[in-house]
Amino acid sequence: MEKTLLLTISYDGRPFSGWQRQPSRRTVQGELEEALSEILRRPVKVDGCSRTDAGVHALGQCASFSGEIKIPTENLAYALNNRLPGSIRIVECEEKPAGFHARFNSRGKTYLYRITTGPMKDPFRRDHVYHVTRPLDTERMRVAAGLIEGKHDFACFQAAGGQPRQTTVRTIYRLEVEERPWAPFSDMGLIGSAPAAGEAGRGSAGGESCGEEPAAAGREIRLHVTGDGFLYNMVRIITGTLVDVGEGKLAPEDIPAILAGGDRTRAGHTAPARGLYLARIYY
Amino acid sequence: MEKTLLLTISYDGRPFSGWQRQPSRRTVQGELEEALSEILRRPVKVDGCSRTDAGVHALGQCASFSGEIKIPTENLAYALNNRLPGSIRIVECEEKPAGFHARFNSRGKTYLYRITTGPMKDPFRRDHVYHVTRPLDTERMRVAAGLIEGKHDFACFQAAGGQPRQTTVRTIYRLEVEERPWAPFSDMGLIGSAPAAGEAGRGSAGGESCGEEPAAAGREIRLHVTGDGFLYNMVRIITGTLVDVGEGKLAPEDIPAILAGGDRTRAGHTAPARGLYLARIYY
Numbered sequence: 001m002e003k004t005l006l007l008t009i010s011y012d013g014r015p016f017s018g019w020q021r022q023p024s025r026r027t028v029q030g031e032l033e034e035a036l037s038e039i040l041r042r043p044v045k046v047d048g049c050s051r052t053d054a055g056v057h058a059l060g061q062c063a064s065f066s067g068e069i070k071i072p073t074e075n076l077a078y079a080l081n082n083r084l085p086g087s088i089r090i091v092e093c094e095e096k097p098a099g100f101h102a103r104f105n106s107r108g109k110t111y112l113y114r115i116t117t118g119p120m121k122d123p124f125r126r127d128h129v130y131h132v133t134r135p136l137d138t139e140r141m142r143v144a145a146g147l148i149e150g151k152h153d154f155a156c157f158q159a160a161g162g163q164p165r166q167t168t169v170r171t172i173y174r175l176e177v178e179e180r181p182w183a184p185f186s187d188m189g190l191i192g193s194a195p196a197a198g199e200a201g202r203g204s205a206g207g208e209s210c211g212e213e214p215a216a217a218g219r220e221i222r223l224h225v226t227g228d229g230f231l232y233n234m235v236r237i238i239t240g241t242l243v244d245v246g247e248g249k250l251a252p253e254d255i256p257a258i259l260a261g262g263d264r265t266r267a268g269h270t271a272p273a274r275g276l277y278l279a280r281i282y283y
Numbered sequence: 284m285e286k287t288l289l290l291t292i293s294y295d296g297r298p299f300s301g302w303q304r305q306p307s308r309r310t311v312q313g314e315l316e317e318a319l320s321e322i323l324r325r326p327v328k329v330d331g332c333s334r335t336d337a338g339v340h341a342l343g344q345c346a347s348f349s350g351e352i353k354i355p356t357e358n359l360a361y362a363l364n365n366r367l368p369g370s371i372r373i374v375e376c377e378e379k380p381a382g383f384h385a386r387f388n389s390r391g392k393t394y395l396y397r398i399t400t401g402p403m404k405d406p407f408r409r410d411h412v413y414h415v416t417r418p419l420d421t422e423r424m425r426v427a428a429g430l431i432e433g434k435h436d437f438a439c440f441q442a443a444g445g446q447p448r449q450t451t452v453r454t455i456y457r458l459e460v461e462e463r464p465w466a467p468f469s470d471m472g473l474i475g476s477a478p479a480a481g482e483a484g485r486g487s488a489g490g491e492s493c494g495e496e497p498a499a500a501g502r503e504i505r506l507h508v509t510g511d512g513f514l515y516n517m518v519r520i521i522t523g524t525l526v527d528v529g530e531g532k533l534a535p536e537d538i539p540a541i542l543a544g545g546d547r548t549r550a551g552h553t554a555p556a557r558g559l560y561l562a563r564i565y566y
Binding site for chain 1: 293294295340342364369370371372374395397403404405406407409411467468470471505560562
């Protein structure tokens with residue numbers, strides 16, 4: 001029967017040249033359409049909500065498609081996950097009313113950006129966070145974030161090369177700077193385990209979480225950005241700007257003038273793709 | 284001046300064909316020796332404590348070497364980290380007495396093995412944990428673990444293909460089964476963030492940690508194994524055996540007979556390399 005389906009998709013962006021289908025390149029959309037075409041035994045194209053760049057990750061990308069779909073909706077996610085590479089997972093598959101479109105029906109999105117600070121970066125996170133060796137003043141970053149929230153002309157945070165826009169005015173509903181202590185391997189949860197009673201283990205190598213403070217302690221900072229729409233590289237440029245504020249290269253008080261000037265060169269650097277996650281889309 | 288140094292090394296095992304240098308293959312030892320040779324401007328060979336297999340990770344591998352080392356010890360880790368790929372990090376570099384050897388001086392090691400359970404695996408962890416879709420009975424696993432701890436002939440947990448051993452008797456000081464709730468992306472720490480007051484966000488896609496229970500909830504299980512020495516694939520076979528117990532394919536009460544029989548085919552399956560981490564070496 002004729003159905004319209006919405007897929008929620010997570011992916012590790014590292015192995016791909018972005019979301020959007022391209023000839024001769026491995027893309028998330030390409031892999032998804034290939035798997036769907038095999039299952040449904042006809043060519044299938046999907047409409048993705050957001051075109052994530054090469055190296056950008058997703059927890060909740062959305063894509064819609066419609067047509068004759070003979071497989072029960074509740075089996076499709078399972079069938080797709082059996083065919084897709086392990087770097088792409090279908091989180092959810094839902095039926096939607098005829099005419100539903102993943103991009104046109106979207107009301108807003110949340111992005112997550114992950115940063116770690118400290119003398120040593122975690123090798124397991126090298127393609128999934130932005131590691132900064134200098135400490136960041138998150139209080140100043142929060143002041144700057146408060147000045148970025150709201151409805152503004154965000155032209156100063158737009159990179160060249162995106163689609164021409166009728167307007168660069170957008171609304172950032174929320175820009176949150178979350179921070180916690182962090183050290184490499186702190187998510188491994190090692191239990192202190194000396195080989196024999198009374199004999200101490202060797203140093204604190206490996207980030208033991210029980211008792212000893214790891215030698216290479218730093219911070220993990222997460223930016224949560226929710227808005228009604230985003231210009232090209234806007235979250236990465238906002239992130240780079242906040243990092244520049246955290247490092248003292250820019251002041252929070254500079255933000256209103258940067259916004260008013262509409263000039264990309266007055267804002268901060270563009271943070272790398274690898275720390276960015278499309279977290280959630282709102283319908 | 285003539286020095287003996289001990290390096291503590293962490294690495295993501297995925298891009299490499301294991302620790303041990305091999306012609307025509309990318310290995311951790313190969314990359315480390317190349318970087319050291321560049322810095323010290325002479326050929327350098329290191330002695331690693333453990334030969335981790337392809338795909339096995341390390342948080343605290345150790346390697347020693349000696350000779351004329353003109354660079355100050357406290358600068359060497361930094362110089363190495365500038366040259367090594369991001370998948371390998373020097374955690375520590377210490378001077379040791381002449382004659383110190385990373386393998387011969389070692390008194391024991393701890394390995395960590397990471398397992399997740401649930402209907403959907405985390406794409407970001409696909410090369411770093413062993414994902415099992417069926418739930419595991421960790422209470423039964425703990426009973427079995429208690430019967431594996433201690434001094435035993437572990438021939439039943441030894442794979443073919445390793446070095447011939449004078450004796451297969453070893454002591455496992457500790458075999459701990461740690462468990463916690465888990466869902467894909469639960470380490471991302473998403474804050475619930477609906478776009479406007481009073482409007483609910485869309486479902487629970489993406490594993491929100493604030494308020495809503497994620498739809499695809501499972502468990503994370505960590506095995507911590509500390510022993511005086513390990514046979515070939517011993518930790519992975521013990522892990523597979525415990526997973527078989529957790530799935531009900533084996534019973535905890537089977538363990539003493541499996542140990543006594545010394546027969547690999549009576550023990551469980553070999554868990555994959557990607558979930559294994561050499562956590563710490565004791566001197």
